Amino acid sequence: MRDEIRRNMPLFPMGIVTKLTELTPRQVRYYEQQGLIRPARTKGNQRLFSFNDVDRLLQIKSLMEKGVNVAGVKEVLLKQTAESTQPSKEKRRHDITDAELRKLLKRQLTELRPGQAHLIQGELSRFFH
DNA sequence: CTTCTTACA
DNA sequence: TGTAAGGA
Numbered sequence: 261m262r263d264e265i266r267r268n269m270p271l272f273p274m275g276i277v278t279k280l281t282e283l284t285p286r287q288v289r290y291y292e293q294q295g296l297i298r299p300a301r302t303k304g305n306q307r308l309f310s311f312n313d314v315d316r317l318l319q320i321k322s323l324m325e326k327g328v329n330v331a332g333v334k335e336v337l338l339k340q341t342a343e344s345t346q347p348s349k350e351k352r353r354h355d356i357t358d359a360e361l362r363k364l365l366k367r368q369l370t371e372l373r374p375g376q377a378h379l380i381q382g383e384l385s386r387f388f389h
Numbered sequence: 390c391t392t393c394t395t396a397c398a
Numbered sequence: 399t400g401t402a403a404g405g406a
Contacts, residue, residue, distance in 0.1 A: 275392080290399080
């Protein structure tokens with residue numbers, strides 16, 4: 261349980277993170293606003309990201325490229341959090357599979373009620389019907 | 390020079 | 399999402 265400490269240790273500034281993730285500072289800050297990540301801050305208000313933050317950003321990037329929006333990313337991230345915290349055993353953070361992802365998106369598309377927003381970005385939602 | 394927030398001809 | 403502005 262000591263690895264967590266290192267994984268969550270605030271280490272890199274925005275510049276490093278954008279190079280590591282290929283994301284723009286704009287996107288990284290936006291995802292933080294949406295509560296997808298919660299980087300630490302220095303006394304000068306500069307963001308300091310942990311290894312976990314970078315890891316999360318990479319997952320977020322991957323999901324977003326598949327057309328999943330913020331709401332969808334939150335669900336996936338939530339399922340992972342519960343998955344690596346609940347199972348008493350030593351279960352690694354398993355990246356969601358395409359099958360699991362489709363299942364999640366399909367389920368939410370089915371349970372879609374009038375006026376409710378999907379987890380897929382606009383046009384792309386067609387491919388899941 | 391790098392990052393931060395706010396706002397939008 | 400990009401980008402300009404103004405400050406730290």
